[in-house]
Amino acid sequence: LAKTTQPISMDSYEGQEVNITCSHNNIATNDYITWYQQFPSQGPRFIIQGYKTKVTNEVASLFIPADRKSSTLSLPRVSLSDTAVYYCLVGVQGSQGNLIFGKGTKLSVKP
Amino acid sequence: GAGVSQSPRYKVAKRGQDVALRCDPISGHVSLFWYQQALGQGPEFLTYFQNEAQLDKSGLPSDRFFAERPEGSVSTLKIQRTQQEDSAVYLCASSLVSSRVNSPLHFGNGTRLTVT
Numbered sequence: 001l002a003k004t005t006q007p008i009s010m011d012s013y014e015g016q017e018v019n020i021t022c023s024h025n026n027i028a029t030n031d032y033i034t035w036y037q038q039f040p041s042q043g044p045r046f047i048i049q050g051y052k053t054k055v056t057n058e059v060a061s062l063f064i065p066a067d068r069k070s071s072t073l074s075l076p077r078v079s080l081s082d083t084a085v086y087y088c089l090v091g092v093q094g095s096q097g098n099l100i101f102g103k104g105t106k107l108s109v110k111p
Numbered sequence: 112g113a114g115v116s117q118s119p120r121y122k123v124a125k126r127g128q129d130v131a132l133r134c135d136p137i138s139g140h141v142s143l144f145w146y147q148q149a150l151g152q153g154p155e156f157l158t159y160f161q162n163e164a165q166l167d168k169s170g171l172p173s174d175r176f177f178a179e180r181p182e183g184s185v186s187t188l189k190i191q192r193t194q195q196e197d198s199a200v201y202l203c204a205s206s207l208v209s210s211r212v213n214s215p216l217h218f219g220n221g222t223r224l225t226v227t
Binding site: 032034036041042043044045046049085087091092099100101102103104 | 115146152153154155156202204213215216217218219220221
């Protein structure tokens with residue numbers, strides 16, 4: 001199972017761009033990289049998913065280098081409401097062991 | 112219409128009691144997952160269903176934990192003879208398809224179980 005390593009916490013200010021990097025050195029060929037966001041007292045919410053290169057949606061961008069051993073979630077111009085825990089997951093849904101969340105990165109956005 | 116619904120939202124049980132936690136997934140979603148989340152930790156996988164078939168129960172911590180999804184929709188997670196270490200938030204998630212592409216998981220807001 002591909003394990004991930006993320007910073008435990010990050011601080012930012014409103015309006016800044018935030019980049020959270022996740023390391024997954026033993027990612028398998030079939031594995032996808034998926035990011036979730038979790039607010040207190042809520043279940044995680046899907047943000048973005050990618051396999052290689054760059055993926056962008058209305059919320060975030062995901063950068064994946066050619067070797068796929070890491071990925072970076074980019075949140076443009078964060079606001080206070082982006083304060084949450086962000087999880088990087090690597091794997092194939094439904095496969096043995098399924099998707100492992102890890103401890104995530106606690107992002108604190110300050111005014 | 113909505114999203115994944117879990118009930119009860121909060122459950123307090125005395126040690127040794129049995130509890131049943133319910134999950135109503137999004138209609139039509141094939142896959143259903145249960146996760147356990149301890150305070151300050153990330154969700155930990157418990158079990159996975161594809162329709163009514165339980166394809167992976169490798170994460171269930173002991174034989175006191177049992178999950179079912181008899182008609183391929185609603186699922187129940189049952190914990191027998193609860194222990195204090197079972198105190199956690201139990202999250203249910205569903206997704207539209209089961210395939211090599213990861214369909215986004217849609218999570219409920221969980222059931223917070225406190226064992227006293």
